[in-house]
Amino acid sequence: MQxxxxxxxxxxxxxxxxIAEMGHAVYPHRFDRTHTLTEIVEKYRDQAGRRDEAELERxxxxxxxxxxxxxxxxxxxxxxxxxxxxxxxxxGLNLLQVxxxxxxxxxxxxxxxxxxxLGDWIGVRGYIFVTKTGELSIHVSSLRFLxxxxxxxxxxxxxxxxxxxxxxxRYVDLIASSSVHEREPGELTxxxxxxxxxxxxxxxxxxxxxxGYVEVETPMLSPLATGAAARPFVTHHNALGIDLYAxxxxxxxxxxLIVGGFEKVYEINRNFRNEGLSYKHNPEFTMLEWYQAYSDxxxxxxxxxxxxxxxxxxxCGMRRIPFQDLTIDFNDWQRLTMREAVIxxxxxxxxxxxxxxLMDREQLEKAAAALDINxxxxxxxxxxxxxIFEHVAEPNLINPTFITEFPTELSPLSKQSADDPRFxxxxxxxxxxxxxxxAFSELNDPAEQRRRFEEQVNQRESGDEEAxxxxxxxxxxxxxxxxxxxxxxxxxxxxxxxxxxxRSIRDVLLFPHMRPESH
RNA sequence: GGGCCGUUAGCUCAGUCGGUAGAGCAACUGGCUUUUAACCAGUGGGUCGUAGGUUCGAGUCCUACACGGCUCACCA
Numbered sequence: 354m355q356x357x358x359x360x361x362x363x364x365x366x367x368x369x370x371x372i373a374e375m376g377h378a379v380y381p382h383r384f385d386r387t388h389t390l391t392e393i394v395e396k397y398r399d400q401a402g403r404r405d406e407a408e409l410e411r412x413x414x415x416x417x418x419x420x421x422x423x424x425x426x427x428x429x430x431x432x433x434x435x436x437x438x439x440x441x442x443x444x445g446l447n448l449l450q451v452x453x454x455x456x457x458x459x460x461x462x463x464x465x466x467x468x469x470x471l472g473d474w475i476g477v478r479g480y481i482f483v484t485k486t487g488e489l490s491i492h493v494s495s496l497r498f499l500x501x502x503x504x505x506x507x508x509x510x511x512x513x514x515x516x517x518x519x520x521x522x523r524y525v526d527l528i529a530s531s532s533v534h535e536r537e538p539g540e541l542t543x544x545x546x547x548x549x550x551x552x553x554x555x556x557x558x559x560x561x562x563x564x565g566y567v568e569v570e571t572p573m574l575s576p577l578a579t580g581a582a583a584r585p586f587v588t589h590h591n592a593l594g595i596d597l598y599a600x601x602x603x604x605x606x607x608x609x610l611i612v613g614g615f616e617k618v619y620e621i622n623r624n625f626r627n628e629g630l631s632y633k634h635n636p637e638f639t640m641l642e643w644y645q646a647y648s649d650x651x652x653x654x655x656x657x658x659x660x661x662x663x664x665x666x667x668x669c670g671m672r673r674i675p676f677q678d679l680t681i682d683f684n685d686w687q688r689l690t691m692r693e694a695v696i697x698x699x700x701x702x703x704x705x706x707x708x709x710x711l712m713d714r715e716q717l718e719k720a721a722a723a724l725d726i727n728x729x730x731x732x733x734x735x736x737x738x739x740x741i742f743e744h745v746a747e748p749n750l751i752n753p754t755f756i757t758e759f760p761t762e763l764s765p766l767s768k769q770s771a772d773d774p775r776f777x778x779x780x781x782x783x784x785x786x787x788x789x790x791x792a793f794s795e796l797n798d799p800a801e802q803r804r805r806f807e808e809q810v811n812q813r814e815s816g817d818e819e820a821x822x823x824x825x826x827x828x829x830x831x832x833x834x835x836x837x838x839x840x841x842x843x844x845x846x847x848x849x850x851x852x853x854x855x856r857s858i859r860d861v862l863l864f865p866h867m868r869p870e871s872h
Numbered sequence: 873g874g875g876c877c878g879u880u881a882g883c884u885c886a887g888u889c890g891g892u893a894g895a896g897c898a899a900c901u902g903g904c905u906u907u908u909a910a911c912c913a914g915u916g917g918g919u920c921g922u923a924g925g926u927u928c929g930a931g932u933c934c935u936a937c938a939c940g941g942c943u944c945a946c947c948a
């Protein structure tokens with residue numbers, strides 16, 4: 354707006370000045386509606402549609418007798434025909450046509466109408482009718498100016514195609530995508546994506562609330578960044594004179610609450626990780642975590658299936674959903690151990706390792722070499738198996754699959770398997786090649802937890818910046834006794850991606866992180 | 873960080889062999905009282921991402937940079 358105004362902006366400013374000269378408030382304070390546009394559209398949907406003349410007349414007499422309504426919205430299209438005009442108003446979700454006729458609104462309103470531009474906000478009063486082409490409309494009797502759009506609207510047919518513009522100026526994307534004509538069948542508008550996102554979170558809360566979980570809030574800023582393997586953002590607290598970290602996970606705080614006697618808690622909130630951006634990574638992302646006493650990871654698998662199928666039923670209305678080129682079938686839940694998955698998806702018969710081989714250093718290195726994986730020789734066996742799994746199996750797991758039997762080295766907060774201490778009681782849920790959930794039977798032995806932390810500290814000292822740090826207070830909490838507990842985290846953004854068929858996490862974040870604009 | 877692609881009017885996009893910039897929407901003028909990607913006639917609108925270079929001449933070729941997209945790496 355600082356740079357030189359183009360002809361369209363100048364024109365719009367002129368129009369605004371002329372509206373003011375006509376005596377209208379150019380930024381009025383309120384407008385009383387009887388309905389939202391969506392309410393009208395939904396209420397009278399059955400009346401719309403092409404009909405013969407007599408039938409149409411009957412319907413319109415009936416609609417007119419119902420009296421006037423008052424609605425408001427942003428002007429998305431305008432068609433002027435001499436002394437009458439049509440326009441579409443938008444409430445962001447739905448469009449409703451209005452019909453303005455000079456004879457019916459009078460000269461003042463008609464003159465005002467001449468000064469309106471695409472994108473302006475107006476309120477109208479009038480009665481509902483159906484046009485001869487069958488479109489539900491409002492026959493306007495009076496008109497009120499509500500606010501000006503000083504900047505020109507995007508192409509009404511194609512909307513905003515430039516992804517950078519869509520992410521940086523989401524408001525423009527939201528305006529334009531509500532009326533874009535060119536859309537794949539079933540493709541959601543930007544607004545609809547975020548309505549669905551809200552519904553997913555709402556229904557998730559309801560799910561846990563109904564089951565007696567208590568929603569809690571734990572620190573977003575804390576003196577230690579723990580609970581996950583990731584690099585943190587650092588900030589400084591002036592009054593205390595200490596550095597604080599934006600949390601990378603709420604895990605250890607939530608388990609302290611289990612120690613304190615909460616039996617079931619959950620939290621839906623942001624985590625922050627100072628790492629790269631990708632189609633499935635954003636530096637801040639929304640995580641659902643919950644913990645429940647007297648449960649183990651098997652209970653959590655069942656609950657996860659229940660939660661996600663409930664969300665699909667309510668949000669998508671089906672359990673077989675399209676995702677990019679794939680179809681994901683949420684009626685088909687698989688359970689595989691990590692080693693079984695590696696063997697199942699191993700690409701080449703002649704080099705395929707055995708189940709036992711995947712626990713043997715020499716065999717693991719041979720397997721990694723066969724896959725051309727460049728691995729750090731400092732990796733331990735568990736980490737190497739994890740690498741191999743991610744290369745061979747993860748991208749191939751399309752339908753929801755619980756991967757179990759994680760190596761203990763990869764899982765410093767999980768309880769070991771009762772019959773094989775090389776593994777922990779943990780699963781990850783993989784869908785469409787993405788990690789959606791991660792859960793385990795929580796390690797509640799403070800002595801063993803200390804040993805695991807010490808291993809992490811050693812790894813950190815040998816250069817692994819993502820290894821965990823020692824958390825003495827957490828050990829102290831566990832020393833007061835934590836009952837057997839299961840805990841899980843679900844990446845909400847990725848779940849929203851699946852349920853709205855969006856390939857990039859940026860498409861399910863209203864304001865994704867971008868490099869700042871250079872001016 | 874590497875590779876590939878993109879950046880032209882407010883928006884969506886063309887631009888041939890290097891020869892001085894095009895369309896649709898939007899805007900402006902006129903016409904039109906049930907249109908709907910309204911229509912008909914006419915008009916205006918450009919530092920071609922930025923900075924250099926090659927050339928008689930660069931939107932077009934070369935180099936660097938900026939921003940973005942995709943992808944690989946990283947992110948267990």
